[in-house]
Every structure is written in C-alpha cells, then in structure tokens.
Amino acid sequence: MLNNKGRPTQPTVDSNVDDSLETFTGNKGLELETPLIFEQGVPGRIGVDMADPKPVKSRLGGLERKESVGLPDLSEPQVLRHFVRLSRQNYAIDAGFYPLGSCTMKHNPRINEKVARLAGLGDLHPMQPTSTVQGALELIDDLAHWLKTITGMPAVTMSPAAGAHGELCGVMAIRAAHEANGEVRTRILVPESAHGTNPATAALCGYKVEAVPARADGRMDLDAFAEKLGPDVAGVMLTNPNTCGLFETDVKRIADLVHEIGGYFYCDGANLNAILGRVRPGDLGVDAMHINLHKTFSTPHGGGGPGAGPVVFSEGLAAFAPVPYVIQGENGFELVEQVEGDAAQSFGRMKGFHGQMGMFIRALAYMQSHGADGLRQIAEDAVLNANYIRVSLDDKLHSSFAGICMHEALFDDSTLKGTGVTTLDLAKAMIDEGFHPMTMYFPLVVHGAMLIEPTESESRQTLDQFIGAMRYLLDKATAGETDYFLSAPHFSPRRRLDETGAARNPVLRWIPDESADANEKTSVSAAS
Numbered sequence: 001m002l003n004n005k006g007r008p009t010q011p012t013v014d015s016n017v018d019d020s021l022e023t024f025t026g027n028k029g030l031e032l033e034t035p036l037i038f039e040q041g042v043p044g045r046i047g048v049d050m051a052d053p054k055p056v057k058s059r060l061g062g063l064e065r066k067e068s069v070g071l072p073d074l075s076e077p078q079v080l081r082h083f084v085r086l087s088r089q090n091y092a093i094d095a096g097f098y099p100l101g102s103c104t105m106k107h108n109p110r111i112n113e114k115v116a117r118l119a120g121l122g123d124l125h126p127m128q129p130t131s132t133v134q135g136a137l138e139l140i141d142d143l144a145h146w147l148k149t150i151t152g153m154p155a156v157t158m159s160p161a162a163g164a165h166g167e168l169c170g171v172m173a174i175r176a177a178h179e180a181n182g183e184v185r186t187r188i189l190v191p192e193s194a195h196g197t198n199p200a201t202a203a204l205c206g207y208k209v210e211a212v213p214a215r216a217d218g219r220m221d222l223d224a225f226a227e228k229l230g231p232d233v234a235g236v237m238l239t240n241p242n243t244c245g246l247f248e249t250d251v252k253r254i255a256d257l258v259h260e261i262g263g264y265f266y267c268d269g270a271n272l273n274a275i276l277g278r279v280r281p282g283d284l285g286v287d288a289m290h291i292n293l294h295k296t297f298s299t300p301h302g303g304g305g306p307g308a309g310p311v312v313f314s315e316g317l318a319a320f321a322p323v324p325y326v327i328q329g330e331n332g333f334e335l336v337e338q339v340e341g342d343a344a345q346s347f348g349r350m351k352g353f354h355g356q357m358g359m360f361i362r363a364l365a366y367m368q369s370h371g372a373d374g375l376r377q378i379a380e381d382a383v384l385n386a387n388y389i390r391v392s393l394d395d396k397l398h399s400s401f402a403g404i405c406m407h408e409a410l411f412d413d414s415t416l417k418g419t420g421v422t423t424l425d426l427a428k429a430m431i432d433e434g435f436h437p438m439t440m441y442f443p444l445v446v447h448g449a450m451l452i453e454p455t456e457s458e459s460r461q462t463l464d465q466f467i468g469a470m471r472y473l474l475d476k477a478t479a480g481e482t483d484y485f486l487s488a489p490h491f492s493p494r495r496r497l498d499e500t501g502a503a504r505n506p507v508l509r510w511i512p513d514e515s516a517d518a519n520e521k522t523s524v525s526a527a528s
C-alpha cells in the first residue's frame with residue numbers, strides 16, 4: 001500500500017530480497033515499521049482531557065485561523081512511540097563507531113552535559129541584564145583565554161555558530177582590513193583539496209577563488225602558489241592539517257609569502273584535533289582561524305546539536321573582529337555590542353546574542369577535565385589511532401599519500417578497480433556490518449576517496465573490529481562477490497536510497513489526500 005507520496009505504508013516484497021527475510025508486519029526484530037505520523041492520526045483522537053475553556057473576547061482582531069492546522073489527532077502513547085522509534089533509527093556517536101573523516105566524531109563526555117544543564121547556566125536568557133549573568137560572561141572570557149593560549153593567538157571572537165560561519169567571519173575581517181587600508185583586492189587562493197566551505201566563503205565575500213594544485217605528496221604546491229601571488233590577492237585559505245590528513249610542512253613559508261604581498265593567511269582550523277597542545281597556529285603565521293568546538297572540544301554535532309566556531313585573530317586583524325565581545329571593565333564583565341569607541345573598526349555583528357552558550361560551557365568543561373596534559377594526549381591518541389588503521393589496511397587498500405598521516409587515514413579506490421564495486425557500494429556494505437561509513441569521495445583530489453577519522457575516543461577493540469570488517473569486505477569484493485555489494489545494505493530499515501533524488505527533490509510536506517480511496521486507506525490503517 002502506498003501513501004499519496006508514493007512511500008510504502010505496508011511492507012512491499014522486494015523481488016531482490018530473499019523472501020525468507022520478509023516479515024508479515026514489515027517489522028525486523030524489534031525495529032518497527034510504522035505509517036507516517038499523519039497517517040496514524042484519526043480525527044477526534046485526543047491525548048488530554050481538559051474542561052472547555054471559559055469563553056473569552058477575542059483580541060486577534062478577526063485574524064483567527066478559520067481552518068484546522070492539519071496536525072494529526074493522536075494519543076499520548078502514539079506520539080511517544082513515534083519519536084522514540086525515530087530516535088532509535090538515528091545513528092549517533094553514542095550508539096557506535098562513527099569514522100566520518102573531517103568530522104571528528106568523538107565521544108561527548110557526560111560531564112559536559114551535566115555542567116551545561118546546571119540551573120544557573122541552563123536557565124539563562126540572553127537578554128538578562130549583564131549584572132545578573134556575570135558568571136556566564138566570565139565563563140565566555142575564560143574559554144576565550146584558553147582558546148588564545150592553545151592557539152598562541154592574541155584575540156578571539158566567540159559568536160560564530162559553526163566552522164563555515166567562522167570562515168565567513170575571518171574572511172569578512174580580512175576584507176575589512178584591506179578596505180581600511182584603502183585597498184581593493186579581488187582574489188583569494190585556495191588549495192584544490194580544500195573543504196568545500198573555503199571556496200564558498202571566499203565567493204560569498206565577493207572574491208574570485210583561484211585553486212592551487214597539490215603536489216604528488218598531497219601538500220599544496222608551493223611553486224604554483226608563489227606564481228599566483230600578486231598585489232590583488234587578499235589572502236590564502238589553507239587547512240592544516242589538510243583534508244588529506246597531512247601536515248602542510250611548508251606552512252611557515254606559505255604564511256611568509258602571503259604576508260610579503262600584503263595578504264592575510266586564513267587557516268581552516270577544523271582539524272585542530274590533530275595538533276592540539278603540540279602546535280600553536282600563532283607560531284605558524286596564521287592571521288585568522290576558526291576552531292570547531294563541536295569537533296575538537298567534543299560538543300555534540302551531526303544532528304546532535306548546534307556548532308560553535310570561535311575565530312582567533314592576529315594583532316593585524318583583531319580590530320576588525322565582530323561584536324559582541326566580553327571585556328572586564330570597572331563594573332565587572334561587560335559586553336561590547338556597538339561598533340564605536342574601541343570597536344569602531346569592527347565589521348559589525350554576525351549573529352544575535354553572544355554565540356552558542358551551551359557549547360561554550362561544554363567546551364570549557366572538556367578542557368578543564370582534561371587539563372594541559374590530557375589535551376595534548378588527545379592529539380597524540382587521535383593521530384596514533386588513524387595510523388593504526390592506515391597500517392592495518394595497508395596491504396588491502398592503497399594509501400593515497402605515502403608516510404605517516406595525522407588524524408585521518410586516506411585511501412583511494414584502486415583496490416576495487418575491475419571488481420564492479422565502488423566506494424559507495426563498499427560503504428553500504430559497511431552499514432550491514434554495523435559501522436557508519438567513512439567520508440566518501442572527499443577530498444576530490446583522490447579517486448573514490450575513503451577518508452577515515454577514528455578520533456582518540458575509540459578503543460583498540462573497536463578499531464580491530466572495524467579493520468576486520470573492512471578486510472573481510474575487501475576480500476569479498478576482490479573475490480568477485482559484486483552482487484552482494486550492489487544490493488547492500490541488506491539489514492538496515494531502508495535499503496539503497498535515491499540519495500541524489502532526495503537531495504534534489506526533497507518531499508518535505510505531507511498533503512492530505514481527500515479522495516475516498518485515501519479515506520478508506522486511513523481507516524484501514526487506523527483499525528489495524
């Protein structure tokens with residue numbers, strides 16, 4: 001049976017699937033298959049029993065809604081079961097290994113959650129008078145201090161709400177600095193292997209993006225970079241460690257070269273986890289860099305929560321940073337919110353209020369519970385885990401670049417050549433084995449890329465099980481069991497999806513089908 005959007009509401013027997021794997025209900029084990037919440041609703045069903053309200057005089061000036069909103073009528077257990085079931089279908093770092101490269105899906109320690117929920121922090125309102133939130137402002141100031149210390153940078157702005165938002169902040173500051181100098185610069189150089197947000201940010205700020213090729217060893221080609229420099233270059237956006245999981249060993253030279261022509265060095269710091277406590281970006285000549293608190297500092301992300309992307313600045317750019325920021329003045333902690341006085345050169349405001357307070361609390365709790373030695377060990381263990389995977393798969397998969405990697409291992413798909421199995425097919429089979437797939441087809445400079453970032457939080461047992469599953473699947477693929485991969489995943493609640501179709505033509509609204517046929521279907525499913 002299909003609903004009016006073509007989605008099956010009852011199990012359909014898939015001709016590709018062994019019949020013995022189908023059930024009467026469509027449920028698999030205790031994984032339940034249910035109709036859409038709208039299809040479950042029955043007019044008049046209700047979850048609460050309240051007395052009719054006393055009639056009141058309307059103050060809506062005749063603007064009351066005339067028709068129903070169209071929400072389904074449901075009982076309380078129906079609502080509860082619906083959302084609990086959905087939450088169980090949502091794979092998360094709390095459920096298992098999540099080796100998505102470039103995403104740093106590490107464990108979110110419960111101490112962070114506990115502290116963030118303390119009434120004095122969790123119940124704050126951003127519009128409270130500053131005299132009543134001195135502790136919260138001090139916490140922001142404290143976190144700012146540690147971010148500056150860790151990166152060796154003199155200034156930081158806390159408000160950006162994600163990594164990409166931080167990039168926008170950094171490049172807007174670069175643009176403001178050039179404008180203050182009376183200069184019009186039109187180009188920003190970005191390596192070919194950059195995260196997609198880098199060229200997008202530069203383009204959003206009105207710059208022409210020029211790609212710099214990579215060398216055979218996966219680092220940016222320094223000669224090609226030097227050739228592209230000129231007085232019209234506003235800056236370079238470089239990720240370090242880069243998206244191939246490699247440290248850009250020429251980083252100091254790159255910084256010097258861009259400074260020589262009067263440009264700025266934007267460093268994408270999303271991969272800070274690999275160098276935490278080991279390298280200070282300030283020592284490398286960085287002018288602006290975002291820090292993904294939701295990656296390195298363990299605040300939940302990937303459907304689990306909002307991000308936070310504070311940006312550290314060099315002396316040369318600090319004056320252009322956005323408002324608001326916290327200062328310690330005569331009356332304790334204060335917020336500078338206006339573009340005037342000391343903040344006269346600020347490029348303005350990027351976000352309502354002061355940033356993602358809940359993430360600040362979690363990040364500071366994470367730093368303080370680890371201490372300086374613990375933070376350094378995070379980077380060491382993250383790099384060790386990635387290299388353990390790299391070496392353990394070395395005879396089965398081809399490492400795209402020779403030598404030791406940083407926090408993530410990158411392989412190409414040359415092993416799969418001629419098997420009829422693609423990186424995507426392999427990833428689908430990994431789901432059957434109980435692993436969230438790695439990042440695929442990124443970075444673009446590597447054919448059929450598989451980017452695996454285990455992070456420091458995984459144990460040797462988990463890594464060994466993952467490596468075992470990968471070796472098993474790769475043997476299966478090279479032994480010619482192509483069909484197994486083409487029909488994977490076999491055990492997930494949904495099988496192979498049209499992901500492109502879902503992204504290009506998303507069906508986001510449910511529209512009731514008024515036809516008699518549809519009503520009959522509704523009553524059938526309501527009765528069952």
Ligand SMILES: *Cc1c(COP(=O)(O)O)cnc(C)c1O
Binds near residue numbers: 162239270
């Ligand atoms: C994650 C990431 C970003 C973007 O961060 P968001 O918080 O997702 O906006 C940018 N660059 C790199 C290298 C990243 O890994």
